[in-house]
Amino acid sequence: MQVAKQIDQACRGSGFFLVSHHGVNVLDELFRITKQFHTDLTDEERWKLAIVAYNKDNVKQVRNGYYLPIKGKKAVESLCYLNPSFNNDHPMIKANIPMHEVNVWPDEDKHPGFKEFQEAYYWAAFHLSSILLRGFALALGKDERFFDDYFKKEDTLSSVRLIRYPYMEDYPPVKTAADGTKISFDSHEDASLLTVLYQPHVANLQVETPEGYCDIPSSDDCYLVNAGGYMAHITNNYYKAPVHRVKFVNAERLSLPFFLMLGYNSKIEPFTPHDPSAPPAKPAISYGHYFEKAMVDLVHKNGQT
Numbered sequence: 001m002q003v004a005k006q007i008d009q010a011c012r013g014s015g016f017f018l019v020s021h022h023g024v025n026v027l028d029e030l031f032r033i034t035k036q037f038h039t040d041l042t043d044e045e046r047w048k049l050a051i052v053a054y055n056k057d058n059v060k061q062v063r064n065g066y067y068l069p070i071k072g073k074k075a076v077e078s079l080c081y082l083n084p085s086f087n088n089d090h091p092m093i094k095a096n097i098p099m100h101e102v103n104v105w106p107d108e109d110k111h112p113g114f115k116e117f118q119e120a121y122y123w124a125a126f127h128l129s130s131i132l133l134r135g136f137a138l139a140l141g142k143d144e145r146f147f148d149d150y151f152k153k154e155d156t157l158s159s160v161r162l163i164r165y166p167y168m169e170d171y172p173p174v175k176t177a178a179d180g181t182k183i184s185f186d187s188h189e190d191a192s193l194l195t196v197l198y199q200p201h202v203a204n205l206q207v208e209t210p211e212g213y214c215d216i217p218s219s220d221d222c223y224l225v226n227a228g229g230y231m232a233h234i235t236n237n238y239y240k241a242p243v244h245r246v247k248f249v250n251a252e253r254l255s256l257p258f259f260l261m262l263g264y265n266s267k268i269e270p271f272t273p274h275d276p277s278a279p280p281a282k283p284a285i286s287y288g289h290y291f292e293k294a295m296v297d298l299v300h301k302n303g304q305t
Contacts (some may be wrong), residue, residue, distance in 0.1 A: 011227055013138070013240025014207050016031075016213070019132070019196075019221040022126050026117075027198055027221065031244060033117055034254055038077070038164045040111065049079070049104055063159065064101045075173050076184060078163040085154050092155065092245055097264055105217040122160055125258035126153065129196050132225060133260075133281040142236060150287075151193075155263035156227070157291060158192075163255040165204070165246075174248045179212060185246035188301065191294035192228030192259040193287075199224055203251035204245035208243040215247070228259070230290055234268045236281040264288030 010017035013262045028146040049066035060064060068296040069077040081103045087149040088095055130148075137146040151158075152161045174182050187208060199205065203218040216224065221300060246255075262268075272278035 001138060003135050007132075007135045008139040010280075011239040013148075014209060016207055016224055016226045016244075018219055019128075019225055020222045022128055022223055024128055024171075024223075026121060026124065027200070028172035029117070030121055030198065030256060031113070031121055031200055032255060033114065034162045034164075034256065037079070037106070037111060037162070038254075041106065045106055045110070046077070049106065050070055051080075058104075061099060061104060062101065063099060064103050069166075072280060075168055077173050078161050078164060080159055081118060081122070082159050083153075083156055084122055084128060090154075092264065097266060097288070100190055102182050113153050118160065118162075123295045124157075124158065124258070125154075125160065125196055126158060126186075128223070129158075129258065129260040132194060132196070136227075136239075140238070142273075150266045150268055151260075151262045155266075157264060157287065159259050161255075161257050161259070161260070165249070165251070165253045165255065165256070167250055167252040171174070171250055177213075177245070181213065183245050184248045187245040188298055189232070189241035189243055190226065190228040190259065191230070191291055191298060192261055193230045194260040195226050195228055196260060197224040197226075197257045198256040200254070202249055202251050204247045204249045204253065204255075206245050206247050207244075213245065216244070220298075229294055230268075230287060232264070233282055233285065234270045235291065236269040236270055236272050236278075238273045261291065262287035272299075 015036050027161045044069055046066050047055060049059060050068050051065040052062045064080050064082045068080045069075050082101055084103065086100055086102055088102060093102060108115065134144045174184060175186060177183050186216040190212040199218050200220045201218060201251055203215055205216040206213040225243050227239045229241045231239050265286055265288060267284050269284045271281045
């Protein structure tokens with residue numbers, strides 16, 4: 001219960017907390033392999049892997065694939081991949097349900113072992129997140145296994161993003177926030193249940209507080225965790241999704257989030273923690289419908305990442 005109390009304190013405070021002794025022992029390898037991938041990837045490969053927002057030929061890649069840099073406009077680039085269980089025989093793929101896609105990967109001969117490592121990492125991050133949710137459940141006054149029925153390995157919409165922020169001598173124009181801070185990505189809430197982020201070496205995240213935006217430290221061996229918008233919805237904002245932004249730092253760096261999500265049709269009835277008699281303040285909404293709207297809103301607000 002001590003861990004649950006610490007989660008509760010963090011989520012009702014800044015909204016972020018660090019997780020050590022997490023059992024994921026491949027973070028150094030994750031950083032090395034991802035850095036090498038971005039270094040070796042050619043422009044031709046980027047274009048072939050690009051999501052449909054960039055490459056109109058890739059109509060089946062709305063979420064998964066490569067998010068391109070745009071010369072003179074946008075420097076950040078990333079690869080997003082989804083549930084490795086999604087294949088052409090998956091019932092949600094067969095039914096053409098939105099947000100379900102078969103992952104695309106770079107050529108195995110050019111990037112040997114990359115796909116296998118990343119798929120294994122996906123499940124390691126998924127397992128850690130499921131353990132963290134037990135602490136969240138206890139902190140919210142629920143049974144430790146409360147969340148178990150709402151997300152399964154075979155249908156979770158969870159994703160990994162391998163984000164690269166490059167160092168550039170001639171950096172594209174960056175936005176300046178109202179407080180004068182130069183930012184790479186504007187203020188937002190995550191469209192997840194939980195976000196489990198590995199952000200080593202360079203600190204560039206800031207969280208909104210009553211006193212203004214505050215820097216969040218980086219860590220080479222800990223995960224940074226925060227509740228997402230769906231957690232805020234189902235807890236009637238008892239745990240808010242912290243508003244945060246990416247501060248501009250002209251340095252080569254990686255940001256490697258795992259976004260924990262439910263299944264498309266999963267629906268949790270909103271509740272008021274520690275007050276079971278309180279009526280729900282918000283209507284129940286399936287995770288798929290919540291996520292679709294949240295992603296459209298994010299792109300409209302901050303542009304295509």
